[in-house]
Amino acid sequence: MKKLKIGITCYPTVGGSGVIATELGKMLAEKGHEVHFITSGMPFRLNGVNASIYSHQVEVSSYSVFQYAPYDIALANKIAEVITNEQLDLLHVHYAIPHAVCAILGRDMANAPDTKIVTTLHGTDITVLGYDSSLQGAIRYGIEKSDVVTAVSESLKRETIELIGTDKEIETIYNFVDERDYYGKKVPGLREDFGIRNDEKVMIHVSNFRRVKHVEDVVQTFSLVRRQLDAKLLLVGDGPEMSRIVRLVKELELEADVLFLGKQDGVAELYNMSDLMLLMSEKESFGLVLLEAMACGIPCIGTRAGGIPEVIEDGANGFLVPVGDYERAAELAIQLLKQPDTYAKLRQGAEKTAAERFHSSKILAQYEQVYRKVTAQK
Ligand code: GMT
Numbered sequence: 070m071k072k073l074k075i076g077i078t079c080y081p082t083v084g085g086s087g088v089i090a091t092e093l094g095k096m097l098a099e100k101g102h103e104v105h106f107i108t109s110g111m112p113f114r115l116n117g118v119n120a121s122i123y124s125h126q127v128e129v130s131s132y133s134v135f136q137y138a139p140y141d142i143a144l145a146n147k148i149a150e151v152i153t154n155e156q157l158d159l160l161h162v163h164y165a166i167p168h169a170v171c172a173i174l175g176r177d178m179a180n181a182p183d184t185k186i187v188t189t190l191h192g193t194d195i196t197v198l199g200y201d202s203s204l205q206g207a208i209r210y211g212i213e214k215s216d217v218v219t220a221v222s223e224s225l226k227r228e229t230i231e232l233i234g235t236d237k238e239i240e241t242i243y244n245f246v247d248e249r250d251y252y253g254k255k256v257p258g259l260r261e262d263f264g265i266r267n268d269e270k271v272m273i274h275v276s277n278f279r280r281v282k283h284v285e286d287v288v289q290t291f292s293l294v295r296r297q298l299d300a301k302l303l304l305v306g307d308g309p310e311m312s313r314i315v316r317l318v319k320e321l322e323l324e325a326d327v328l329f330l331g332k333q334d335g336v337a338e339l340y341n342m343s344d345l346m347l348l349m350s351e352k353e354s355f356g357l358v359l360l361e362a363m364a365c366g367i368p369c370i371g372t373r374a375g376g377i378p379e380v381i382e383d384g385a386n387g388f389l390v391p392v393g394d395y396e397r398a399a400e401l402a403i404q405l406l407k408q409p410d411t412y413a414k415l416r417q418g419a420e421k422t423a424a425e426r427f428h429s430s431k432i433l434a435q436y437e438q439v440y441r442k443v444t445a446q447k
Pocket of ligand 1: 084085086087089191192193196221244277279281352353354355356357358
């Protein structure tokens, strides 16, 4: 394939969309494309040096005359500058608003209609913001004026079409992980460092502790499991629900068995010292953490919400439960953790799912195919 100059815009902070955008950029650079990150900060996974990766920082000034700092305008301005200076073939932006809208404005400012815009929808832009009538028109505009739109699950694609009322073609391209980071590796002594005995079972939940993640259901599930088994729960991440969760853990007298680990950079080691992953969200377009865990050989229990059933195949690589049904989740967790045969089958299923359906080489090829098609339209 012809080597392309690709601009990438995402939120650089911790979060699935930023992780996907950054990992994709790194892999595209490894394949010989020239990648320009245009972001408000250094994407947190953008470590190491690669001669084909450039980072352009959006400076947002705040003046007393502005009630709000103009991030969107500063981003569009930077996008225009990078298009002109670097002659980008395409911009791949993550999130319809503000990023697709900023890309459209930036391309217009640069008077560069040949620079194509690929927008990837990740979830919150549709499943939360899409219900806000003050934003719906801008989301529709961002989607319809993009040259190509992709969504990270079939469920998100369906919800976008229903909610936004667009007939724009949307292609589903699933998420992926870098298999060089996420694989089954035992880290000797790590459980001991955390004060966990080898005969204890370990459950893990990783999220940004927003309301939609229903972390309280994770804790309630663990509380029921704990009555039947010696176990620990690792809570990884931080966010608005944290104080409520800390209170709940105290009320349930689980302080000795729940470990609050906060935000962590490399979670692969933490998955690897765990036996089971829990994601009890009420909305979730994909659930990248499920795939991360599966790539490390960890079966998952998740809710039948959004795109989760596209990742968890009930009974094959984990189990699905209705949203809010922590009693069923606990029943299944106990069964899984007590029956070595069932556990071995689901563990194998989890590894197979990550290695086959969502392998990075397959997903990367799908994005490259999109780029090839859209740039051929010049
Ligand atoms: O889950 C979040 O709140 C973060 C959000 C983001 O923008 O990073 O995650 C969304 O994108 C991820 C990557 O595609 C998906 O794996 C998550 O399921 C999705 N979150 C939601 O739909 C709530």
